[in-house]
Amino acid sequence: MRFFRPGAACVLTCLLVGGAVLPAHAQEQMAVGASDQDHALLERVEHHLDGISLLKARFRQIAPDGKQTTGTAWIDRANRRMRFQYDPPSPLLLVANHDQVVFNDSQLDQTTTMPMDKTPLGLLLRPHLQLSGDVTVTGLSRDSNMLNVTVVRTESPGDGSLTLVFRNNPLLLRGWIIQDAQQQVTRVELLDVTTGGAPPADSLFNTDLPEH
Known part of the structure; x- marks a missing residue:
């Protein structure tokens, strides 16, 4: 596993989904290093993600x-696709499929398309996210209840970072x-999560949204 070694002053601030900061007395923050404990934690994360091929949830x-x-x-990590259907009155819809991320705002009559591999979402949708090679771990933070892992693309860290938030x-x-x-920075919290089951209809991941 590849690690980025920040200076001593660069300590990862662990933001919980929802924007709250872990109290200093309740958290253990680690400068990212290649310790056996770090390796064990990241292998545990990889194994957990490998077990998620299909997920449905409410989100905030x-x-x-x-x-x-x-x-x-x-x-649908097995097929590298995703749909975020926002509740009314939000005009937003996000669909990722066919190596593209399509973001539609019906109120503005605007659709934006980006290559999936140019967004952090592309990392999340990998069927097998390996925290090594072309992915670099830049942050690792935990307390007794939460574990956060921040990653970037090794060759293009400027594209943005993805921090995966886990309950421990x-x-x-x-x-x-x-x-x-x-x-x-955008934060997403998953609620009422269910995994597995029959794949949704392909039409759910249609990226042929209106262009304006």
Whole structure:
């Protein structure tokens, strides 16, 4: 596993999904290093993610401006596709499929398309996310209840970072924090998570959204 070794002053601040900061007395923060304990934690994360091929959940999202929205998420990691259906009155829809991420705002009559591999979402949708090679771990933080792992693409860290947020003991994916290339931070919390079952209809992941 590849690690980025920050200076002593660079300590990862662990943000819980929802924007709360772990109290200093309740958390153990680790400068990222190649200790046996770090390796064991990351192998545990890889094993947990490998066990998630299909996931459906309610979600709560906090945008960079602090606005909160809710909706339903379908994540099909086996086929590298995702749908974020936002609840009304939100005009937003996000669909990832065919190596693209498509974001539609019906209120603005605007659709934006980006290559999946240019966004942190591309890492999340890998059927087998290995925390090594072309992925570099830049942050690792935990307390008795939570475990956060921050990763970037090794060759293009400027594209943004993805922080996976887990509940600890037992390990369960609870959400993620995305920091994009413009340093804008979006937090997503997963609620009422179910995994497995029959794959959703292909139409759910249709990226042929109206262009304006």
